[in-house]
Amino acid sequence: MTNNIELFNLKNTSIPGSILKLRSCRQAVVIPHKSPDGDAVGSSLALMHLLNKAGVPTHVVVEDSLPYFLNFLPGAENIIIWDKKNTIAETYIQNADCIISSDYGHVSRCGVLEKFVRENPCLKIMIDHHPHPEIEAYDFLFHDITSSSTCELVFDFYVKYFSDISLDKTIATCIYAGLVTDTGCFRHALRPQTFETASELLKTGIDTEHIITKIFDVNTPQRLKLLGYCLNEKMVILPEYKTAFIHLSGEELRSFGVKKGDTEGIVNYTLSIEGIIFGAFFFEREDHTTKVSFRSKSTFPANEFSSRFFDGGGHRNAAGGQFNGPVNLAVNHFLECLPQYKTVLESLHL
Numbered sequence: 001m002t003n004n005i006e007l008f009n010l011k012n013t014s015i016p017g018s019i020l021k022l023r024s025c026r027q028a029v030v031i032p033h034k035s036p037d038g039d040a041v042g043s044s045l046a047l048m049h050l051l052n053k054a055g056v057p058t059h060v061v062v063e064d065s066l067p068y069f070l071n072f073l074p075g076a077e078n079i080i081i082w083d084k085k086n087t088i089a090e091t092y093i094q095n096a097d098c099i100i101s102s103d104y105g106h107v108s109r110c111g112v113l114e115k116f117v118r119e120n121p122c123l124k125i126m127i128d129h130h131p132h133p134e135i136e137a138y139d140f141l142f143h144d145i146t147s148s149s150t151c152e153l154v155f156d157f158y159v160k161y162f163s164d165i166s167l168d169k170t171i172a173t174c175i176y177a178g179l180v181t182d183t184g185c186f187r188h189a190l191r192p193q194t195f196e197t198a199s200e201l202l203k204t205g206i207d208t209e210h211i212i213t214k215i216f217d218v219n220t221p222q223r224l225k226l227l228g229y230c231l232n233e234k235m236v237i238l239p240e241y242k243t244a245f246i247h248l249s250g251e252e253l254r255s256f257g258v259k260k261g262d263t264e265g266i267v268n269y270t271l272s273i274e275g276i277i278f279g280a281f282f283f284e285r286e287d288h289t290t291k292v293s294f295r296s297k298s299t300f301p302a303n304e305f306s307s308r309f310f311d312g313g314g315h316r317n318a319a320g321g322q323f324n325g326p327v328n329l330a331v332n333h334f335l336e337c338l339p340q341y342k343t344v345l346e347s348l349h350l
């Protein structure tokens with residue numbers, strides 16, 4: 001794999017002690033964060049396959065079930081889920097002589113497993129791309145916030161320390177799953193290296209179309225009908241504020257038989273309208289309070305808007321909030337607050 005070494009311009013070829021120790025482990029455990037996504041599961045499974053191939057018996061242990069659309073990933077059926085098999089999951093962590101945290105920088109992100117991880121004094125490795133890692137909890141950090149995904153880092157980790165093992169389709173499929181998850185199919189968080197990594201993965205013959213279909217084309221007919229209704233009947237566009245929003249009452253949610261997760265992502269459609277910078281999605285909860293999601297483009301501070309008017313917060317371009325009342329009152333409140341940001345919205349262009 002001389003090619004890869006040149007690709008990443010690796011000058012330092014000495015292998016750290018932690019990696020030498022990892023390579024002689026009897027039992028390694030990789031733990032993705034709880035409520036795992038495609039990057040957490042993909043990176044954990046890729047590490048499992050890689051380490052098994054390198055002669056290190058490795059298992060993936062996680063607190064709760066994977067989203068069903070990740071079950072196609074090779075090895076997913078062997079993941080030990082604490083929710084289903086408490087004792088087995090705990091025993092694996094207690095007996096491990098290496099624990100790898102994948103796709104999170106703070107031990108608490110592995111949920112109920114945190115206690116067992118902290119109690120085991122074994123070698124601890126973190127592979128992650130989130131800011132502010134809990135450095136003191138680990139012996140070895142493979143950490144880079146400029147990386148698109150933890151999966152991209154797993155590929156670097158492989159090139160740097162395991163390039164004697166051949167990269168196969170199984171490992172490459174898992175890595176690719178995380179790459180497309182965290183970049184939204186190569187839309188954001190990109191750098192040239194992300195494409196170089198993808199290029200190396202494609203050389204193994206992975207079926208990229210299959211991977212993307214399995215992860216992204218997972219709508220249920222119910223969810224699509226709800227989305228159609230939202231777009232056709234419930235979307236309000238305010239061109240003078242470069243704002244669009246969608247609102248659903250409790251009655252509407254019930255009539256569509258909406259289940260947890262069904263409204264996920266609907267807010268993003270507001271921002272897909274040309275010229276729209278601020279988007280919101282309101283839905284009424286059972287208790288007649290309203291949950292709000294905000295999305296924005298450019299420098300518009302969705303989190304500031306949410307914390308000022310909707311008791312919430314989050315990232316600049318993606319925030320959440322709530323309103324202590326039914327959806328129609330929440331929308332009225334939104335329309336009353338919006339003028340305070342008119343000048344800011346007018347000044348922003350894409």
Ligand SMILES: [Mn+2]
Pocket residue numbers: 039040103129149150182
């Ligand atoms: Mn990630």
